[in-house]
Amino acid sequence: MTHSLDHLPSAKEVGTYDPATLAHNFSDLHPPLTPRQAIIESQRCLYCYDAPCVEACPSDIDIPSFIRQISDSNINGAAQTILEANILGGSCARVCPTEILCERSCVRNHDTECQPVLIGLLQRHATDHMQFDGHPFKRAASTGRHIAVVGAGPAGLSCAHRLAMLGHQVTIFEAEQKPGGLNEYGIARYKMTDDFARKEVEFLLEIGGIDIQYGQRLGDHLTLDTLRQQYDSVFLGLGLGASRALGLTGEDAPGLMPAVDYIKTLRQSDDLGSLAVAKRCIVIGAGNTAIDMATQMARLGATEVTLVYRRGIESMSATGHEQEIAKANGVRMITWAQPDEILLDNQGRVASMRFAKTADQAGRLTTSGETFEITADAIFTAIGQSFEGESLRDTTAAELARDGERIHVDEMFQTSLPNVYAGGDCVKPGQDLTVQAVQHGKLAAHAIHQALAAKQEAA
Amino acid sequence: MNTTPFTPLSFPGKKNSGDSVVNGVDLSVNFAGIKAPNPFWLASAPPTDKAYNVVRAYEAGWGGVVWKTLGEEPPAVNVSSRYSAHYGKNREVIGFNNIELITDRSLAINLQEITQVKKDWPDRALIVSIMVPCNEEAWAYILPLVEATGADGIELNLGCPHGMPERGMGAAVGQNPDLIEKVTYWCKKHYSKPVIVKLTPNITDIRVGAQAALRGGADAVSLINTINSITSIDLDNMVAKPTVGHQSTHGGYCGSAVKPIAMNMVAEIARDPATPTLPISGIGGISTWRDAAEFIALGSGSVQVCTAAMLNGFRIVEEMKDGLSRWMAEKDYNSIEAFSRKAIPQTTDWKHLDINFKTIAKIDQDLCIECGRCYIACEDTSHQSIAKLTEQDGARRYEVIEEECVGCNLCQITCPVENCITMVPQETGQPFLAWDNDPRNPFRVAS
Structure with missing residues (x-):
């Protein structure tokens, strides 16, 4: 995946960090709470009625209840409360931007204390320490229905688990060789340590009734048309697998690649020292992927990491908390500049990038003509994701109504095609959050279940 | 070059720990004829079991000490595993429970230490708690020995709720008004200094005990002793705490959880027309100066502390004296007496x-x-x-x-x-x- 960087030295050769430090740099960014800390933190929860944090949680977790269970030393009860709303509660505890969701709405933020309850860390505590004798959820009697789920990412897994609970049989078609989607391939390594994504999926599959077929990419040998014919319903949780291009000449030059591809390699690597490191690099973008990329490159040993964004800090989709992480790792941030030209050395490799200064004129981004250059051994693009080329090209898939590029769904997560549902990053109302994908999958499962039940009654 | 002569700084330490004037306010008390530099006394309990602890308490600044209960020879024998707690969610101790008996050291050693400590610390109150069987001979034997120590008074332990009642002492006496009166009478007969009767809360009406004590000639009462309690059950082994081997027994409950119960009992006696001027030494969950002030406002002339000291050490008395004196200065109360019983007129049926x-x-x-x-x-x-x-x-x-x-x-x-x-x-x-x-x-x- 990182052939574009084959000419660059490895982290070991760059030698900024010895192996032990390198390993430490990619261990848990936010260490978990100790049991004692969890108890103390749980006491801070006021057990609000109709709590604002629940309203803020995209997956409707009953936060005051699970925290009260932690404070009563009822860890399994707490975990069950979380998981019945969000079966990927463990990964959400790690990757949710809690600072803009539950923790932002915590009433403890008010003047008297100015410090929310650490809901994310408490959720992690419960899900890390649960010990169930068997899977905590049971399946309803078999409905005899079989549902196809495309994509074993958070949306697809959540949908599959809930469908299995409701008594359906599920087959998941996954393009990659491992389940988990972005949890497995796309989240910064220090946010998801200890092979957690795999362990979480293993736990989820304990419910039974879910079969995953790997290497099955929609649009490849698999078409929506066949799935619709062979299954009672289809749920599309495709995600957005392709990275947007800059649209500049030289974009295929060695030294330039999408950030998600590098992160994927980093996540799967057994040997951090062997990863290619650009001592001086540029990351283009302003989302959490850009931050993850920049920070991880710095932690691998890059000495000059520059993140460039065409608008101001206030428009960045990465949260303030994420920005702080990047800054703490020495990432330089340049705003109001957009890529103008990729400059190559005499061997045709990335040598630097020229940027055009931008300005906001009545909501329109304009360039002044003023430019500057930043020297770099590599450029990583993180300017958004789109559908993988072939995935929605078969005649049936082509019929799917779209909202812009994304798939259009109604409030029941139904697409314009009967029996075809969709959720997660591939649909319009997406905020591109794991927790929201989980909620989409869960709600779509209930919608599918209801539609199938209604059909049965009508028959 | 001239050098400025070095001026030694003075630190209020050991020497000043008995000063009755703190922050310009006089905290001294004269409780039923027993004088102390401040109203903060340590209750009869493990912290007052021997000279070593008592001296440390005086050094820390406690105004008085009620020496842990003396009894007949041979001394009591205690079990191992003696205390347990009722915890708040954050592991703060809300209530405390003990199954310890009276002193397990010999009478002779206790008497000898009491004599020496009183001699070394003449300005502090030293009261001796006593519990012997309910017959006049037993009291007539021990009282002259205690009198000879020079201690300022005695406190009758008629309230111990565990162990001793099974032997006809402690709460077994305190729950019977006739026995309270009789024992108090014997004490007044065989002992010349102030007699304080410590009352048990394990009764229906605390006033009955106080009235009996007064009839027997008591100079004062102190309350409350501990409340019968089981603090928690080990649900894995189905046994209460503290666990002795594989069994447990009820103990005596104290600590801040009992404060509201104790305050009501103090107030009941203070506003009882039958005991209108009977001095009261308030006991029960006192942990802060504010707790003390509240007990005093309800009629206590001195307060006794145990659990808070056991949980935090003797040093807490410094903040108690400091906080109480600052509050008194703010309110223009120039003595403990000035606000004692101040809340009683407003406490009614x-x-x-x-x-x-x-x-x-x-x-x-x-x-x-x-x-x-x-x-x-x-x-x-x-x-x-x-x-x-x-x-x-x-x-x-x-x-x-x-x-x-x-x-x-x-x-x-x-x-x-x-x-x-x-x-x-x-x-x-x-x-x-x-x-x-x-x-x-x-x-x-x-x-």
Whole structure:
């Protein structure tokens, strides 16, 4: 995946960090709470009625209840409360931007204390320490229905688990060789340590009734048309697998690649020292992927990491908390500049990038003509994701109504095609959050279940 | 070059620990003839078991000590595993329980140490707690020995709720008013200095014990002793704590959880027309200067502390003296006596309360953090007097429905923000009316 960087030295050769430090740099960014800390933190929860944090949680977790269970030393009860709303509660505890969701709405933020309850860390505590004798959820009697789920990412897994609970049989078609989607391939390594994504999926599959077929990419040998014919319903949780291009000449030059591809390699690597490191690099973008990329490159040993964004800090989709992480790792941030030209050395490799200064004129981004250059051994693009080329090209898939590029769904997560549902990053109302994908999958499962039940009654 | 002569700084330490004037306020007391530099005494308990501890307590600044209960020879034998706690959620100790007996050291050693300590610390109160079988000979034997130590007085342990009652002592005596009177009488007969009777709370009416003590000639009472208790069960092994081997037994409960019970009992005696001037040494969960001030306001002439010292060490007395004296200075109370019993006139029976008084909750919207606790408490369990509204921006707003509010205080109690909910007395235009005189009372007395 990182052939574009084959000419660059490895982290070991760059030698900024010895192996032990390198390993430490990619261990848990936010260490978990100790049991004692969890108890103390749980006491801070006021057990609000109709709590604002629940309203803020995209997956409707009953936060005051699970925290009260932690404070009563009822860890399994707490975990069950979380998981019945969000079966990927463990990964959400790690990757949710809690600072803009539950923790932002915590009433403890008010003047008297100015410090929310650490809901994310408490959720992690419960899900890390649960010990169930068997899977905590049971399946309803078999409905005899079989549902196809495309994509074993958070949306697809959540949908599959809930469908299995409701008594359906599920087959998941996954393009990659491992389940988990972005949890497995796309989240910064220090946010998801200890092979957690795999362990979480293993736990989820304990419910039974879910079969995953790997290497099955929609649009490849698999078409929506066949799935619709062979299954009672289809749920599309495709995600957005392709990275947007800059649209500049030289974009295929060695030294330039999408950030998600590098992160994927980093996540799967057994040997951090062997990863290619650009001592001086540029990351283009302003989302959490850009931050993850920049920070991880710095932690691998890059000495000059520059993140460039065409608008101001206030428009960045990465949260303030994420920005702080990047800054703490020495990432330089340049705003109001957009890529103008990729400059190559005499061997045709990335040598630097020229940027055009931008300005906001009545909501329109304009360039002044003023430019500057930043020297770099590599450029990583993180300017958004789109559908993988072939995935929605078969005649049936082509019929799917779209909202812009994304798939259009109604409030029941139904697409314009009967029996075809969709959720997660591939649909319009997406905020591109794991927790929201989980909620989409869960709600779509209930919608599918209801539609199938209604059909049965009508028959 | 001239050198400035070095001026030694003076530190208030050991030497000054017995100063009765703190922050310009005189904290000294004369309790039933027993003088002490301050009202903070250590109760008869493990912290006062031997000279070593008592000297450390005096060094720390305690005004007095009630030496752990002496008994007949041979000395008591204690079990291993003696204390247990009732914890708050954050592992703070709310209540404390012990199954220890009276001193397990020989009478001779105790008497010898008491004599020496009193000689070394003449300005501090030293009271000896005693418990011997309920016959005059036993008391007539031990009292002259205690008198010879020079201690300032004795406290009769008629309240110990565990172990000793099974042998006819402690609470077995304290629960029988006739025996209280009889033992007190013997003590006054065979001992010349002040006799304090320590009362057990494990009875139905604390006043009966105090009245009996007074009839027997007691100079004062002290209360409360500990309350029968089981603090917790080990649910894996189905045995209570503290666990002795594979068994347990009830113990005596103390610590801050018992303070409200103790304060009521102190007040009951203080306002009993039968014991209007009987000095009271207040005991029960006193941990801070404020606790002490409250006990004193309800009629205590001195206060005794045990659990707070056991949990934090003797040093807590410094803050107790400092805090109490600063508060007294602020309120212009120049002695403990100046505010002793000050809350008694306002402590009365329910039937004397003003039935026409009305108070209503008021929520300070600027302080409200929108947690909804007041709302759900009132809605589910009280009078449905709080409305839950939603502002245009989605913010919650809770408002008191004044016509429904009975002024119960529940919302104020559940509110996590201090002063956010206040109870505001209403101008009703109606005169004071006690239930005694209320026309709605079928048993009213004509006013």
